[in-house]
Amino acid sequence: MTNHERFLDAMNGIDEGFLQTHIRKKCPTGADRAKRYAMAAGIYAAAIIAVAVILPFVIRHGEDPKPIPGDDPVVAESSADRTDEPEVRQIDVADIDAKYNGTDPEKQSDKVTLDEVKAIISAARQAYAEYDVIVLTDGTLLPTKAKLQDLDVELNELYEHERNTLFEEYDEYFNNVFTVIEEMLDIRFPDNSRYERDDPENYGLPGMYAMNLADTGFATAGELANAGDDVYAEWIMTDLMNAKTVHYFDSNSTEDETELLYPTAEEFEIWQAVAVWRAIKELPMTTHEVTTEPPEETTEPPTETTTTTAPPPPETTTTTTTTPPPETPITPIPETPTSPLPEAPTSPESEITTTKAVTTTLPPENPTPPKTIITFAPVTYPPVTTAAPLVPVGENAVHVHYGYNNPEGWDNISEPYSPRPKETYITFCNCVLKITIDKTNYLKSDTKAVVTVTLRNNGSQSVGLRQSLIYYGPPMEDKSHLIDDVKYSDGKSTIISFAEGYYAKYGLIQPYETITLTEEVDLSVFDYDAPWTVTATVHFIPEPTMDNRAFPTEADAAKVRTAVLEVELPHTDPPPVEYPSVEHETDMERYTLTLDKTHYTKGDVIDATMSLEKFEGYYDVLHPFHNDRYLLDYLEFYEDGVLKESYRIPYDNGFEIKDYYEFYRGDKVNFKALFSTENASPDSKWVIKAGFRIGMSFNLNYIELEVPHD
Amino acid sequence: MDHKSIINLLFDRDESALAQIQRQYGNLMRSIAFNLFKSDTVVEECLNDTLMDIWNTIPPEEPASIASYACMLIRRRTIDRVRYENAQKRARPEGSEYTEACEELLLLDDISEEIVDRLDLSRIINEFLADQSRTNREIFISRYYDFEPLDSIAARLHLSRSSVGTRLFRMKNSLKEKLEKEGVEV
Secondary structure, X not given: OOHHHHHHHHHHHOOHHHHHHHHHHHOOOHHHHHHHXXXXXXHHHHHHHHHHHHHHHHHHHOOOOOOOOOOOOOOOOOOOOOXXXXXXXXXXXXXXXXXXXXXXXXXXXXXXXXXXXXHHHHHHHHHHHHOOEEEOOOOOEEEOXXXXXXXXXXHHHOOOOOHHHHHHHHHHHHHHHHHHHHHHHHHHOOOOOEEEOOOOOOOOOHHHHHHHHHHHOOHHHHHOOOOOOEEEHHHHHHHHHHHHHHHHHOOXXXXXXXXXXXXXXXXXXXXXXXXXHHHHHOOOOEOOEXXXXXXXXXXXXXXXXXXXXXXXXXOEEOEEEEOOOOOOOOOOOOOOOOOOOOEOOOOOOOEEEEOOOEEEEEOOOOOOOOXXXXXXXXOOOOOOEEEEEEEEEOOOEEEEEEEEXXXXXXXXXXXXXXXXXXXXXXXXXXXXXXEEEOOOOOOOOOOEEEEEEEEEEOOOOOEEEOOOOOOOOOOOOOEEEOOOOEEEEOOOOEEEEOOOOOEEEOOEEOOOOEEEEEEEEEHHHOOOOOOEXXXXXXXXXXXXXXXXXXXXXXXXXXXXXXXXXXXXXXXXXXXXXXXXXXXXXOOOEEEEEEEOOOOEOOOOEEEEEEEEEEOOOOOOOOOOOOOOOEOEEEEEEEEOOEEEEEEEHHHHHOOEOOOOOOOOOOOEEEEEEEEEOOOOOOOOOXXXXXXXXXXXXXXXXXXXXXXXXX | OOHHHHHHHHHOOOOHHHHHHHHHHHHHHHHHHHHHOOOHHHHHHHHHHHHHHXXXXXOOOOOOOHHHHHHHHHHHHHHHHHHHHHHXXXXXXXXXXXXXXXXXXXXXXXXOHHHHHHOOHHHHHHHHHHHOOHHHHHHHHHHHOOOOOHHHHHHHHOOOHHHHHHHHHHXXXXXXXXXXXXXXXX
């Protein structure tokens, strides 16, 4: 049993008190919630009163004279006595605050304020930029060689030139600046300094919580989110020090990061630089982008031609990022500009000779590609020709791509209609990992996607593979999963495929061996609004003699290299027709009434749907003096305010809450009714009204919607 | 019905106690099981097994809280089931938060297993949780006890998802440091 499994088992033994608190918090009773809201409201009111009383006093007595900046004699700038050497400017870390902020250590209070922390950060960065050496508290001389402004010049070219050098410089810069900031905060705020929140807090009130978190800007301030809690200076320092780590942890939502880590836009520059640094430093993966053009060499005559017929094989798209083995540095493949692809002839039985991929446009009424003979110009490798798929684009045209294999043996046609603007791949240990999807776009009506994951060894040496980290079965002695970690994800849920049955014998993939995994992915479980991705992971073992079991020795595990390949499954649907609808939303639930047509005429049947969706909390107290617990009450049709037809839902088709927690967050109920307009007058006003029985009061809630008609 | 009454019913061997537990805590228990195994059938099986466990163990056991006791039992039952399915490769518990949680906790595997063997993990976890703020404690327990998804925790506690992730990340590092420190002392 691994450590993490032991840990999860040991969680069963957590303190009873913790568990009970947790359960109360997760499933609060009505009384709990009422109490919490009342307490929060009381604290809030008390805070307002306190501010109103104390503020005038503070304004009258808070006018301490500020020390004059630069007046402090402790700023120690070394002046070189020898004129033949360049002057080395150095400053003591203890003097930076005084120099840039005019802080007098004798007159400062122990209270930590956000503005002061920000000023310290700013001063640290300024001093680092202006001085050559900073003397730390223990006497260490910190040379300020790596300057951010120098590094920024090359930021845009980061992926092309001298990356490794730049990583180190960024690393050095941030380490140094954070060291200075840490020491300055340490000097300024002793251990017993207190950071007192201005506003009381109760996480039961989201508005107040968000306000206070935004005000403080520091994650730790939010962590101790209870009234009366104090945040100590060391917490703030910890946050600053952890900034890099936090960025590394979650790089998906930059807005949250900005809010979480840095109080204002002033720190955006650091954030951006840290993010770049993080991306490069912490994920030392090399990504090469190559264009679709092969090298223009002509040493071999063309050996094959292809006559394309429909339907061609699926389109190939590849994006690979891998970690290179330490002993085999990978030379970046220079990006070459993509020139427009030549137009293929659309007339039947035509011929074309080219060194590039070819594209053509076909009329929608005849989307079959013509019998075009494409001959590729001589190249240094066997020009195995391939026909790429039909790609439907819009309603009026169908584009066809033709292409040939690149030196690595894979199709590389993607421009210009591929959903991915460029192919990105890299060979790793002479292997190529590829994902093929059967369509370039998936509609809502598509229930499945056929995904093919392929690993091919293009080299002349066999390559060792390792079993998946997430494989819990017994060690396999004579075989290893090949592509053992394929994930299909919509960002919220992930389907993991173990690719069972796809093995490399003896844990090796032999020279020129190709092993393919083809799976049908159930798209119905994915959130259509989220990006979908397919990720394949292969663990390589650089030394064939290594232990390739799932849990090798630590020394062997450290040598394993991982190639990760991720491809997006593009999915866009035409915009839906907007039907007349009315929606009312509270902080707990959403009421909706929708019609089935945009316009009605006399005689039409109005198909009205009412729905109730709960997105927060649950109903544990509902109609306390009623035995029935129906959520939907009625759907009615009115003509000029006169009721014409009515469905009483509890009697017609009710949705009863049967259990204490029956209607929970995420639950939704609908009711649909049909209303005839045979007898309705076209000159009158038609209205559909939907009634709900929600909440703790006796009042029934309703929404209504006017029916558009001739 | 309060906790005491349910315990009394169980001590009187009254089967209505089980119905009462299911009515009051059924959804809570189901939510834990469902986070671990996204299958209604399996969840119901685990729920039934848990009710049977409760029936068989009370008496002589007399838990301080029937809710937490039931949660503990169903958690244990479902984890066993997930591991069984994984080991047998019978079915993949797709979308299981267990797999996600395991991946999140892989950093603990850096510590030598021999050291962890010697540690009293439950005591360390309790000490660790006691050191955390209330919100952090709630997040940690929700994630690694209930296996609640991050999105759900974030929505429930009115935090952003990345904030929850960040806090968990820090806590995991802090826990790892604590384990390493305890390991050295042992």
